[in-house]
Amino acid sequence: MDRKLSISLLLVSFVGGLVNCERPNIVLIVTDDQDIMLKGMNPMAKTQQLVANRGATFVNAFTSSPICCPSRSALLSGQYAHNTRTFNNSESGGCYGAHWREKVEPAETVAVLLAKAGYRTFYAGKYLNEYHSDRVPPGWTQWYGLHGNSRYYNYTLNENGQNKFYEDEYLTDLLKSLTLEFISSNDVSKTPFFAMVAPPAPHQPFTAAERHEQLFPDLEALKTKNFNIPCGPLEKHWLLTMPPAPLPKETLTYLDSIYRNRWRSLMAVDELVEAVVSLLETKNLLNNTYIFYTSDNGYHIGQFSLPYDKRQPYETDIRVPFLVAGPKITPKSLITSPVALIDIAPTIAELAQVKQPAAMDGESILAKLDRDGIEERQLLIEYWGEGSEETYNPDCPWQKKDRLSLCSVDVECHCQDSWNNTYNCVRHMANDLDLIYCQFKDHENFAEAYDLSEDLYQMKNVAYEMLPSVRAKYDLAIVNLTKCVGESCRRIY
Numbered sequence: 368m369d370r371k372l373s374i375s376l377l378l379v380s381f382v383g384g385l386v387n388c389e390r391p392n393i394v395l396i397v398t399d400d401q402d403i404m405l406k407g408m409n410p411m412a413k414t415q416q417l418v419a420n421r422g423a424t425f426v427n428a429f430t431s432s433p434i435c436c437p438s439r440s441a442l443l444s445g446q447y448a449h450n451t452r453t454f455n456n457s458e459s460g461g462c463y464g465a466h467w468r469e470k471v472e473p474a475e476t477v478a479v480l481l482a483k484a485g486y487r488t489f490y491a492g493k494y495l496n497e498y499h500s501d502r503v504p505p506g507w508t509q510w511y512g513l514h515g516n517s518r519y520y521n522y523t524l525n526e527n528g529q530n531k532f533y534e535d536e537y538l539t540d541l542l543k544s545l546t547l548e549f550i551s552s553n554d555v556s557k558t559p560f561f562a563m564v565a566p567p568a569p570h571q572p573f574t575a576a577e578r579h580e581q582l583f584p585d586l587e588a589l590k591t592k593n594f595n596i597p598c599g600p601l602e603k604h605w606l607l608t609m610p611p612a613p614l615p616k617e618t619l620t621y622l623d624s625i626y627r628n629r630w631r632s633l634m635a636v637d638e639l640v641e642a643v644v645s646l647l648e649t650k651n652l653l654n655n656t657y658i659f660y661t662s663d664n665g666y667h668i669g670q671f672s673l674p675y676d677k678r679q680p681y682e683t684d685i686r687v688p689f690l691v692a693g694p695k696i697t698p699k700s701l702i703t704s705p706v707a708l709i710d711i712a713p714t715i716a717e718l719a720q721v722k723q724p725a726a727m728d729g730e731s732i733l734a735k736l737d738r739d740g741i742e743e744r745q746l747l748i749e750y751w752g753e754g755s756e757e758t759y760n761p762d763c764p765w766q767k768k769d770r771l772s773l774c775s776v777d778v779e780c781h782c783q784d785s786w787n788n789t790y791n792c793v794r795h796m797a798n799d800l801d802l803i804y805c806q807f808k809d810h811e812n813f814a815e816a817y818d819l820s821e822d823l824y825q826m827k828n829v830a831y832e833m834l835p836s837v838r839a840k841y842d843l844a845i846v847n848l849t850k851c852v853g854e855s856c857r858r859i860y
Contacts, residue, residue, distance in 0.1 A: 390484075391694065391718055392555060392656040394643060395563045395711065397442065398636060399435065399493060399517045399570035401662035403428075404683045405589045407569070410630040413641040414690070418660050420699055422692025423736060427705040429746055429794060430664045433677045433684040435516070436462035436496045437750075438663040438708060439565075443476045445712030445727035447747055447856060449849055454751040456496045456516075463497040475726050477712040478506030481561045484721050489549040491542045492565030493517050503528050511545050513538070517567030519574035519632070537576050539566040539635040546639070547646050555652060561715070566639060568632035569666075571675075575631030582634065588619070588626040591683075593670045593824040595619065602828050603671060604813045606788050607679075611779050612672035618778050622669050629666075657693030657718055659711065670824075674778035678750060680792045680805050680815070681825055685748055696736060704735045704742040705796045728856035743797035745859055747848040748805075752788035793844045804830065804841040814838075 401407045408415065430438045436456045437448040444451055452466040461467065473479065478488050482505075491511040494504070503510040503525065514523040514530070519539070523532050533541065546564050553560045575582070588594070597612035614622075640660065647653040667683040668675045677684045689706060709729030716723050717731040735742060758772035763780035765771050773783035792805035801819040806812070816830035830838070844860035851858075 389655065390486075390559045390720055392553075392559050392647075392652060393481075393561045393659070393715055393718060394647075394656060395561070395659045395715070396636075396640060396643075396661075397439070397492075397563065397565045398633070398662040398688075399565070399567055400664060400666045400677060401569055401633070401688060402666040402683060403686045403688045404665060405591070405626075405668060407629070407633070407662075407666070408688050410583070410633055411637045411640075413637045414660060417640060417644045418658055418690045418692045422658070422690060422696045422698065423700040423702050425689040425691070425702045425704075425706045425732070425735075427703055427741070427796060428661065428687050428689030429685050429705065429707045429748070430687050431707050431709055431747055432749055433664040433679065434750060435493075435570075435663050436460075439493075439495055440467060440471070442661075442663065442708040442711050443478070444471050445477070445709050445716075445724075445729045446471070446475070447709060447728045447848075447851070448749055450726070450728060450852060453495075455753045457753055458497045460751060460753065463495040467495075473505045475724060476504075476506055477715050478504070478561070478563075480506075480712075480716055480721050480724070481719055482506040482508070484719050485558060486719065487553060487558050487560045489546070489560065489562040490565075491545045491549075491563075492538075493567060494565070501525055501528055501530050509549055511542070513565075513567075517570035519567055519572070537635065539568060539632075539639060540576065542566050543635075543639040543642055547642060550643070550646055550650070550652075555655075559719075561719075564639070564643075566636050568636050569629035573625055573628035573632050575628060576635045579631045579634040582631050583627050586627045586630060587623045588668045591670060591824060593826055595669050595672050598671050601831070604788070604790075604807045604815065605809065605811070606782070606785055607671050607673065609781055611781060614669065614672050614674065614781065615779065618674065619669065621777060622675060625675055626668055654694060657691065657696075659715075660688065660690040661708065661711070662687045663708070672781065673783065674775070674781055676773060676783040678752075678784055678788065680748055680750070680790055680803065682819070682823070685794070691732070700736070702732075702735055703740065704738060705744045705746060705794070706732050706735065707746050725853045728851065728853060730857055741796055741798045743800075743859060744795075745844055745848065746794040747845075747851070747856070748790075748792040748794055748803070749849065750788070750790055752786050753784050754782075754786035754788070758784075791845045791849050793841050793848065795841075795844075804833075804838075804845075806842070806845055816841075 440451040440453040454460040754770040754772040759767040763774040770786035771782040787809040789808040804816040814830035817825040
């Protein structure tokens with residue numbers, strides 16, 4: 368049989384199977400700041416066994432904004448940050464801002480779509496960083512939304528409109544119990560369910576459950592090729608040239624402890640995944656349930672002498688774990704075509720047999736499951752720096768007018784963000800191409816580009832070596848992608 372015809376028939380069978388059978392249940396687990404480039408999935412043996420080995424691993428998965436609130440808004444809506452108008456983690460940057468509450472949240476999130484389609488929906492965990500409310504967002508049947516940013520103890524949950532404070536209960540464990548209770552309460556013979564769980568791990572302050580505090584005693588931060596190296600003024604944008612570089616020994620020891628504690632905090636998430644899968648098996652639901660596992664963004668620890676954080680346009684920060692298991696997905700399959708978090712909402716819509724709204728910028732990943740090779744794609748990576756005079760740290764030697772952010776004495780005041788750490792990038796992949804091109808909105812109009820097929824650790828900035836015609840092509844792509852809506856976001860420019 369002709370190979371193209373064979374693949375077409377498989378795809379028709381896959382999608383047709385969804386139409387002809389009952390609509391599936393869907394579980395989406397989203398961790399906080401879990402990297403893939405620094406082996407952030409390695410401690411999670413149960414998740415790899417129960418999700419990755421039973422389904423597909425997307426090895427080229429990206430966030431479109433390497434920061435929590437814009438990324439989570441994109442995941443929930445299938446829209447780029449310039450369309451959700453969620454620019455960074457601050458209230459002034461649109462995090463849980465008026466546009467989100469009044470336009471996107473009531474009509475354009477995956478929860479609203481599935482609720483209208485007859486699904487019972489459930490949310491537990493971190494929502495958006497500036498969410499501090501007794502208001503339940505539209506579309507959720509059951510709601511346990513964390514107030515503010517990730518924490519492990521001493522937190523407040525909005526429980527279906529009632530705020531409740533917890534002091535000593537480890538948050539990941541509570542989320543596990545709430546999720547199991549929701550799944551157990553469903554009569555799936557009548558109504559399918561969608562459950563989204565967002566544990567805090569491995570986000571700062573990297574707090575492990577007490578039972579995991581002594582694990583990995585000798586683990587050290589991964590010493591990648593670009594670990595703790597200084598950057599020259601033509602190699603990286605100016606923020607990465609700040610002192611000290613390289614970082615001193617005391618800081619490196621501190622980074623080792625962060626790396627260990629991040630792994631430790633993930634062990635309770637691994638147990639959560641195991642418990643959910645076990646319950647689905649016990650209730651005979653696994654054969655009609657799709658399980659997604661991902662994170663909102665990646666993370667760096669010491670790369671280019673940046674201490675620890677995200678927000679940068681490098682592979683450590685923009686790549687995320689992305690696993691999917693469920694009916695008709697080939698076990699242990701590796702998918703190389705690029706996907707992004709904006710694709711999750713369109714994929715869930717297709718699984719639920721709901722038409723993808725025109726406002727969604729992403730695309731369903733289901734067709735990629737039966738394709739070999741890399742399907743060409745250009746993804747937009749966008750970020751708006753958060754630095755202002757209010758983020759000034761008087762304990763560091765910088766000045767208010769510098770508008771720096773996340774400057775900590777613990778890491779020798781090497782700042783992680785600034786007002787003009789603002790950029791747009793095109794992440795372009797095809798069978799014969801693996802490249803990122805970035806424009807920074809600073810006084811220098813600095814550009815960075817890397818040929819990832821030759822330079823995985825982004826050591827050599829080739830932006831100023833590119834042919835003028837090639838740079839012009841990517842400049843035009845950025846112009847188009849930063850204005851795109853819906854279908855126009857899925858074109859190759």
